[in-house]
Amino acid sequence: MKMPFNGLSLLDYAINASLVLSNVALVKQDRAGVITFEKNIDSFLQADKKPTQMNLVLETLYKQKTDFLEPDFEKLYSVIRNRVTNRSLLVLFTNFESLESMQREMPALQKMAKYHLLLVVFFENTELKLLIDKNASSLEGIYLKTIAEKFVYDKGKW
Numbered sequence: 001m002k003m004p005f006n007g008l009s010l011l012d013y014a015i016n017a018s019l020v021l022s023n024v025a026l027v028k029q030d031r032a033g034v035i036t037f038e039k040n041i042d043s044f045l046q047a048d049k050k051p052t053q054m055n056l057v058l059e060t061l062y063k064q065k066t067d068f069l070e071p072d073f074e075k076l077y078s079v080i081r082n083r084v085t086n087r088s089l090l091v092l093f094t095n096f097e098s099l100e101s102m103q104r105e106m107p108a109l110q111k112m113a114k115y116h117l118l119l120v121v122f123f124e125n126t127e128l129k130l131l132i133d134k135n136a137s138s139l140e141g142i143y144l145k146t147i148a149e150k151f152v153y154d155k156g157k158w
Contacts, residue, residue: 010093010123013123014121017091018061019061022034022053023054026049029049031049033045033046033048035079035080036061036064037071037075037079038066039075041075042064042066043060044079046083047084076108080112084116089116089119090116090117092112092119092120092121093121094120094121095122099154128152
């Protein structure tokens with residue numbers, strides 16, 4: 001989630017999208033909450049529709065800092081299973097770097113999807129596409145284009 005593009009990190013994009021989704025839910029008189037995690041659960045804001053909820057969501061996400069560690073999806077599942085009692089729409093922003101990393105986490109994602117409606121949002125690196133589409137005119141350009149193509153190929157196998 002630390003990969004930057006267009007001046008923001010993927011974490012920044014996830015936070016912005018979370019704020020928009022939360023606002024839409026609250027305007028429609030639905031409940032919104034937030035869970036952020038890495039190795040541990042960083043924050044848990046219980047879903048609610050009270051008038052101050054949007055401010056709480058904003059504060060929770062504003063304080064979000066990360067060390068960009070490998071996330072623990074099993075721990076996330078455990079917290080969701082124990083603390084989110086109603087069937088809910090869960091929107092999970094993530095960026096798996098390889099097929100293997102996604103396959104490692106698939107059992108936890110499947111368990112979450114058994115009890116909730118799980119929407120997993122994968123980020124596409126648009127800067128890689130620009131590198132691939134660009135004509136390479138130097139040895140460095142060829143190198144960068146080749147690495148970008150390999151990265152997209154490895155990630156695109158799934």
